[in-house]
Amino acid sequence: MSEKKKKMPRFNLSWFYVIIAVVLGFLFLNSNGDMAGGMSKTATYSEFKEYVKKGYASRIEVNKDQGELNMYVKAEHIRDVFRTASDTKGMQPYVVVEYGSNDKLEEFLDAEQQEGHFVGKLTYKKDDNYLYRILINFGPFLFLIIFWFFIMNRMGGGGGAGAGGMNIFNVGRSRAQRVEVDEKTKVTFADVAGQAGAKQEVQEIVEFLKNPKKFTDLGGKIPKGALLVGPPGTGKTLLAKAVAGEADVPFFSMSGSDFVEMFVGVGASRVRDLFRQAKEASPCIIFIDEIDAVGRARSRNAMMGGNDERESTLNQLLTEMDGFGTNSGVIILAATNRADILDKALLRAGRFDRQIHVDLPDVNERKAIFKVHLRPLKVDEHLDIDFLARQTPGFSGADIANVCNEAALIAARGSKKSVTKDDFLSAVDRIIGGLEKKTKVLTVEEKRTIALHEAGHATISWNLQYANPLVKVTIVPRGRALGAAWYLPEERQITTKEQMLDEMCALLGGRAAEELFTGHISSGAMNDLERVTKQAYGMIAYMGMSDRLPNLCYYNNEEYQFSKPYSEETAQLIDQEVQKMVNEQYERAKRLLTEKQEGHAQLAQLLVEREVIFADDVEKIFGKRPWGSRADELLEEEAAQASSEEGGSRPTSPEEGEA
DSSP, X not given: OHHHHHHSOOOOHHHHHHHHHHHHHHHHHTTTSSGGGBOEEEXXXXXXXXXXXXXXXXXXXXXXXXXXXXXXXXXXXXXXXXXXXXXXSBSSOEEEEEOSOHHHHHHHHHHHHHHXXXXXXXXXXXXXXXXXXXXXXXXXXXXXXXXXXXXXXXXXXXXXXXXXXXXXTTTTSOOOEEEOOOTTTOOOGGGSOSOHHHHHHHHHHHXXXXXXXXXXXTTOOOOSEEEEEOOTTSSHHHHHHHHHHHHTOOEEEEEGGXXXXXXXXXXXXXXXXXXXXXXXXXXXXXXXXXXXHHHBOOOSSTTTTOOHHXXXXXXXXXXXXXXXXXXTTEEEEEEESOGGGBOHHHHSTTTSOEEEEXXXXXXXXXXXXXXXXXXXXXXXXXXXXHHHHXXXXXXXXXXXXXXXXXHHHHHHHTTOSSBOHHHHHHHHHHHHHOOBOTTOOOOHHHHHHHXXXXXXXHHHHHHSSSSOOEEEEEOSOBTTBSOEXXXXXXXXXXXXXXXXXXXXXXXXXXXHHHHHHHSSOOGGGHHHHHHHHHHHHIIIIISOBOSSSBTOOOOOOOTTOOSOSSOHHHHHHHHHHHHHHHHHHHHHHHHHHHHTHHHHHHHHHHHHHHSEEEHHHHHHHHOXXXXXXXXXXXXXXXXXXXXXXXXSSOOOOOEEOOO
């Protein structure tokens, strides 16, 4: 029976439109009854009387309801009436005539019958085509209604009465997808690598759903909701699914943008319908992804950014989460990476009782994430996962999954039987810097300028204590960049002013090398200058790291704040301090490059010859870094091919230096 149902065609609303069109066409073609018998023309009552007196009428049909008659013309008189041959007018052509009085018509026809001018039949018919008349009168309105149905159905993506289709009947219904937990699709905390702190917090939510009595017996209240906050790709949605899988309860999932609609009141209606479904299925979890689409802070000035529909949707959400109604057994999880713009009423206790920060993974968490994503891959048995974790600082879980997939594709293109360490390094390089463009043609002068630029970065970073140690430099174009450098930044929790200044100086090393050794500057340093300028403004205006503006922060996260929180004189002072800071580091870079001019020249020449150089090449020219960098430790580990289960010290990984 199920196979027969699958073979049967599904009903489509387009069939209904086709049927309506066929019926209308049939009624139109058959509206005049005898249309198939011949052609017709309209005549006046005087012309009709003349035709009857001349004996042209073969028979007459009278429709008293309409005050109209049809006079059928004899074959031999067709040319006299229609002024054309009979074969062009069909078998039974007729004349349509409107008359005034039934009594006078009957008197006239009786008189003509007595005189012998009309010897045919006189018949009366009733107007029984009421449906046709109704369609004629109400057809335009019916067409508009059908057209409206068609437009609404198309807006809903062809959906019928399902919850997901947005047609006129269910436009106010919730578009949340109910995910029933089963053993095949069940996600548990074992599937979520890393994020130990976040998992510990959401595990409490599982306990609330599994055994609420344990907490209510002591007088406690189960939290209404939890907000997952963190950068994109860190696993916020996966954590929410794991909570549903561990608690073994229904899971309603939707996006914040699903509430917002062009029709007034639709968003609030969908919120009510969502919570109605959740109450019926309680205990359950409602997960709203990207809640900032509907939970953005409301404007104090209605003229300056108020979307009334969005605000009414937010008001309804606030009411449902903590209003007079009770939502026992319903826990709301939401995710966003823009918590700073959410409405304060949404974040208060009683609605989202807790905020769970899902941060970028550290080196140990990245190792655990690699283990999860390496399961389906055929990797080399000598692959060091610790090394991969160190090579990917700042990578999210989604980025690591992308690295593993890209490495597998690179290995497949090379017809390898397993994915090796070199494939993973190539995948990291491609994701950070883009695909190598070895076919891009560069002139000799351009190649030399790029080599001097990249060698300037490498020289400065190698000889400054707090600059990120170098891993690799290339002058092969990647993506939109003509050259790139990879570094091993330390994963710091806080950063000092000295560290920032060293990093700024290293960024300016490329432009400084161009000016010193070519006599001119180029557009290749635009990305460096952009990063330096932003960092300088952040240090002075936000972090209070200026001598003339110490201990002041002008950061303001108010969304509808349209005035600067400082005077024009302060703005001018900030600009001056930024320019002073950047100029000082630029002159510092030039002095250092002048001191290391010989080594810089060797490095640039090596880049021109080989196009790619590594940290050990830089070490041969400048010697070991005197500060015992972690890069040196990593190089020693690679040389010795040492592998460890858990790293005791905190290793570092490469990062793109030049875009």
